[in-house]
Amino acid sequence: MFKYILRRALQAIPLLFFISFALFGLMQASGDPLATFGGRQPLQPDDRARLARQMGLDQPFLVQYLIWLTGDDWLRWDTDGDRLADHAIIVPLADLEGQPLPPGRRYGIIRGDFGASVQMRKPAIEVIGDKIGPTLLLMGTAQVVIVIVSLVIGILSAVRQYTWVDSLLTSFSFVMYSFPIFLIALLLMYLFAIKFREWGLPYFPISGMFDPRGGVTPQEIAWHMVLPVTSISLISIAGYSRYIRSTMLEVINSDYIRTARAKGLSERRTLMVHAFKNASLPLVTLIGLDIPFLLGGAVVTEQLFGWPGLGSQFINSINASDFPVLMTLLMMISVAVVIFQILTDITYTFLDPRIRY
Amino acid sequence: MTANTSESPRPVTLTHPSAQHPPRSQMNRVARRFLRHRLAVTGSVMLIAIMLYVTLGALIFTEAQANYNDTSRRLEAPSTQHPFGTDTIGRDILARTIYGGQISLLIGVFAVSVSVTVGVMVGVVSGYYGGWIDGLLMRFTEAMLCIPSLLLLLVISKFLGGRIPDVNFLGREFSGSVIVIIAIIGLTSWMYLARIVRASVLSLKQAEFIVAAEALGAPTRRVILAHILPNILAPVIVSATLGVAGAILSEAYISFLGLGVKPPTATWGNMLDGASRFIAEAPWLWLCPGVLILITVMSINFVGDGLRDALDPRSDNKV
Secondary structure, X not given: OHHHHHHHHHHXXXXXHHHHHHHHHHHHHHOOHHHHOOOOOOOOHHHHHHHHHHOOOOOOHHXXXXXXXXOOOOOEOOOOOOOOOOOOOOOOOOOEOOEXXXXXXXXXXXXXXXXXXXXXXXXXXXXXXXXXXXXXXXXXXXXXXXXXXXXHHHHHHHHOOOOHHHHHHHHHHHHHHHOOHHHHHHHHHHHHHHHHHXXXXXXXXXXXXXXXXXXXXXXXXXXXXXXXXXXXXXXXXXXXXXXXXXXXXXXXXXXXHHHHHHOOOOHHHHHHHHHHHHHHHHHHHHHHHHHHHHXXXXXXXXXXXXXOOHHHHHHHHHHOOOHHHHHHHHHHHHHHHHHHHXXXXXXXXXXXXXXXX | XXXXXXXXXXXXXXXXXXXXXXXXXXXXXXXXXXXXXXXXXXXXXXXXXXHHHHHXXXXXXXXXXXXXXXXXXXXXXXXXXXXXXXXXXXXXXXXXXXXXXXXXHHHHXXXXXXHHHHHHHHHHHHHHHOHHHHHHHHHXXXXXXXXXXHHHHHHHHHHHOOOOOOEEEOOEEEOHHHHHHHHHHHHOOOHHHHHHHHHHHHHHHOOHHXXXXXXXXXXHHHHHHHHHHHHHHHHHHHHHHHHHHHHHHHHHHHHHOOOXXXXXXXXOOOOXXXXXXXXXXXXXXXXXXXXXXXXXXXXXXXXXXXXXHHHOOOOOOOO
């Protein structure tokens, strides 16, 4: 088991390097972070050249990647631009032309330095840190709702297979499964915020995380979360509940359930203890593999509801070509995916002793 | 699931079988199973209706009408003159949903062609050759799966956005971003298909008819094209059908976020861009394209589901 984990972890390292390299290349080629640096006014050519030099943007791609990865405190820099050494940067700890150059100040991503956000002028990790709370709150709540509701729906329609309950829930899942999330969000907003307000009913807010007048109280946040959580949940419940229904059906038709019934266990006990326990195993995999993707937030939903999370931040950073933030976020998700894949495998072996590695 | 439809016993005669009633072909059986699938038939009918809507509609409105804007008539509610109302700069939404639908369906179909080509190629090569090629391709596939596909789509569309000039196709002017969107949706959605194909090829490789073909000295190309490909067609068709629905949704999401197809070319997705600011004032702005996307995606999903059951009667998977 330990060997298996070690092997998986070692396999993941080149994978992550490859992902980071590909993403870094894509971003370098995709836009100019200095384009929006000066706010509304374009930068003066001199300032532009100086900033590019200071931020290392004038270096060749491979050098930029290396610096992003390992930092530049072991290199000598020429940031004021009066030396010839600008591009000869792999000059390990040697002075150029007798002039001592200051070492760089970056430590690189492998030493936990994710670089500074171009747009916000603070460390990228802080930008992410500010937004991760709201995203985890929103997505975590949604995930809990999704799992609970789809368990109920899935089990109910499996136990009542081919009755009207089943067909009703099945049609519901089929329709919800095809719903674009923005349509459902807009419909919910229209009905529960705008129409309810018109009708004088208590209405839900449609934007932000709290009302500035009300302040940040748990009730405020919960009230603001109702519509976005409902939108996200409705879409995902469809897929999850179909999955639970099919694993549950598989289990119900197996020999050990017949045995449990034959020895006279109550139907309730048979279903809840014997059937559900076994049917929930594949669900663990499904949830485990989905959790890291919660970090990406629900881009469309967050954008629509003005939720200050990582999803909105991602769009924001893309529009500003803020590579350090984008890279930090994407690499964080990739690492989480790898870790959760391993964790899911380990959990599974504990839950299902038939599986050995 | 229903069992295979039993064929009627063939009478023993000395004439050539083709002179008799031909035995029911595989296609025939698949078609019968498909037609018995209620949701699939409903889906097909809805899909045909949508296709008629976007093609016949084009006979009534010209594309110039769809792009014609009259700012004095902005955000008008549905009326006899504009049955679906007008948008933020006074364009007729009905005409735009017709032309937008054409582009959205086009993007769906072409993006899936890209993803099926890549997915099948990666899957077949990986499964058939094995070894280091397999290792390399599968690591690459895993890497692609590590990043949420919507985020990857957004990054790549930023990367390619505005680089491709407008193109003239079938006498119409398309924004170059249509091609970009087709390419990036195709290139970020082949991974699951590649895995399915690889698994099928791996199990087929052990099959006796493949071993026999190889033993007879059939060249690799022939083994793959004539013996392996026809046998992995079923999962590919199902996955391609469902993929069209996914691609239409993806286009809608990125265009909705403003990184998709650029105006004036309309798509159902970019008609929604900015519509969320008029939730209360102009619900027709988002309702019309939104509902059309829903109907299309739903009917394609129904058809894909029916195809899965029809092509593979053994599968219990009725999800």
